[in-house]
Amino acid sequence: MSTTLSSSEAGAAPMTPRAAATLIVLCGAIFLEGIDVAMLNIALPAIRADLNLTTTTLSGVVSAYVLGYAGFMLLGGRAADIFGKRRVFLCALAVFIAFSGLGGLATEGWMLLLARFVTGAASAFMTPAGLALVATNFPEGPQRNRAVTIYASTASAGFSLGLVLGGLLAAIDWRWVFFAPVILALLIFVAAIRLIADRPSRATRERFDIPGAVTLTAAMLLAVHGVTRLEHPDQNLAWTLGIFGVSAALWLAFFLIERLSAAPLVRFSIFRSGSLVRSNLGALLFAGSFFGFQFIATLYLQELLGWTPIETSIAMLVIGIDAVVAPILTPRLVDRFGNDRxxxxxxxxxxxxxxxxxxxxxxxxxxxxxxxxLLLGLAFSIAYSPLTIAATDGIHEDEQGLAGGLVNTAFQFGAALGLSGASAIGAYVLGEATSAEARLLALQTALIVPVAAAVAGALITAMGIRRCRDLSCDQVMPS
Incomplete structure (x- = not known):
C-alpha cells in the first residue's frame, strides 16, 4: 500500500504519510480479525483429531467466538465513545493477543472454548473502535469513503487469505493457526502505540450505563446462543424457545432502561438516520446470505465432489477479488451513483x-x-464497503463507535442467522437419508436461505433508493 494512497480519481486529496500509516495499522487489525476466523474454520478437523473433541465441543469452538463477538459488540462500540477509541482499541488488541496465545497452548476442550469466547469479546471491542478511528481520522466525503473502502476490503481479503493459510498452517500444526495471529497482532500493537491518535470526546464526561450494558449483553448472548442451537436439530426445542423467550424479555428490559437512563448506552435517536437503518438491515442480510452459502458450498465441494480442504479454499479464493477491485472501483461508483444504488x-x-x-x-x-x-467476489467488491460507509456517514463523532458497533453486530448476527438457517433447513430436508442424491437435494433446498436473503436485501435497498430521490436520507437528526 502506497504511503500517499492517492485517490484523485475518486475526488479526494492524497493522504499524508502519517494518515496512510495509521490506516495501514488499522487495516492490519481488521485483517487480523478476518484471517483469525477463516483459519480456524479450516483447521477444525485437525483440532478435533488432536484433542479428541466431540462434535458438540467442536461446533462450540466456532459458536463461542460468535457469542463473544456479537454479545459484546454494542458494548464495545459505546465503550470506545466513552473511554476513548484509541484506549479501547489497544486494550482489546492486548486481550486478543493473550487469549489467542492461550488457544494455541490448549490441551483440553474447555481451554479452547474459553480462548475463543474471550477472543471474540476482544474483537467486539477492537472492531468498532477501529472503524470509529478510521471515521474520525479522515474527513467525511471522498477521502473517508476511500479509507473505509480500503479498510472493509482488507477485512474481506483477510478472510479470503485465511481460508488458504488455515489449510497450510493446519498441515504443519494446527496450533500455528493461533500463534500466527499473535505474531501479527504484536507487530500491530507496537505500531498502533506510535501512530494512532484520538481526539478528545465529549462522551468521556458521561457515566457508563452499567444496567443497560449488562442487560444488552445478556440479551445478545442469549439471542446468538439460540440461533447457534438451530444448527443442531437434535437440540431440545423447548430449551431453544425458552432461550429466545428470555432474550426477548431482556431486550424489552433494555429498551425500558435506555428510555429512563440519563446516559443511555444506545441513544435511540441514532436510528433516525435512514441510511444507518438500511445499512444495518443490509449488513445482516448480506452476511447471512454469504455465510449460509459458504456452509453449503463447503459441504458440496468436500462431501459430494470429494475435494480436499486446500482445493476448497483455493476454489473460494476468487471471492477475494474484492481486495483488488473494491479500492479502485467502489469509490468511483459511490461518488457517481451513491451508496444505495x-x-x-x-x-x-x-x-x-x-x-x-x-x-x-x-x-x-x-x-x-x-x-x-466470481459474481460473489464482485458483489463483495461493490456492496460490502458502501454498507460500512452508510452505517457511519453523517453520524456525530461521539457516536461513531456506537454506529460501528451496530453495523458489525448486524454483520455478525446475520452470519450466525444465515449459517444456522441453512444448516437447519438442510438437516430437516435430509432427515435420515444418507444417499448422495438426498444430500444434494438437502443442499439445493438450503440454498433458498442465501437466495432469499439477497433478494430481501435488494428490495430493502430499492425502497431506500426510491425514498431518497427527493430527500437526503443520509442526513442525521441531532442526538
Missing amino acids: VIFAGFVLAAISYALLLGMELDWTYAAIFPSM
Missing part, C-alpha cells in the same frame, strides 16, 4: 450468484462453479 447492484449480483448454484449436480466441475464465485 451501489449496494443494490451488489445484492443483485449476490442473488444471481447463489441462484446459479440451485442447479448443481454430482458431476459438476469447477468450470460450472466458477461463475458463482
